[in-house]
Amino acid sequence: MKFDDKIPIYYQIKQYIYKEIIINHLTPGSKVPAVRQLALDLAVNVNTVQRSLRELISEGVLESQRGKGNFVTTNPEILNNLRKNIVEEQLSLMYDHLASLQLTPDEMIQALTEYVNKRKETHHG
Structure with missing residues (x-):
C-alpha cells in the first residue's frame, strides 16, 4: 500500500479497510487479519494498525472477540x-x-x- 504523506497513516489504513469491506474482500462476519500480519502486509508500525482497528471497533465496523480476533460487523445498517x-x-x-x-x-x-x-x-x- 502506498501512503500519502499529507494524511495520517492510521486514517489511510481505516480507509483501506473500509474499501476492502465495501468491495467484499472482507465480508460481513469474516475475520480481519491479525494486527501483526496487517502491519507486515502494509509495512507500518503495529501501534499504527492497532489505532486504526481500535477506531473501527469503536465505530462498530469491526467487532472484537476476545481471544479470537477482530471480525467485520454483520450489522446491515452499519455496513x-x-x-x-x-x-x-x-x-x-x-x-x-x-x-x-x-x-x-x-x-x-x-x-x-x-x-x-x-x-x-x-x-x-
Missing part, C-alpha cells in the same frame, strides 16, 4: 452507512474541486452524467 459515508466523502471532494473551477451545481450534474455515460460506453460497449 450501509459505511458505504453511503464513503461515497458521500468522495462526492464532497469532487464537488469542492468542481466548485473551485466555478461550475454551478447544474453544470456539475451535467458533466458527471456525460462522464458516466462516456465511461459506460468505453467499458461496456
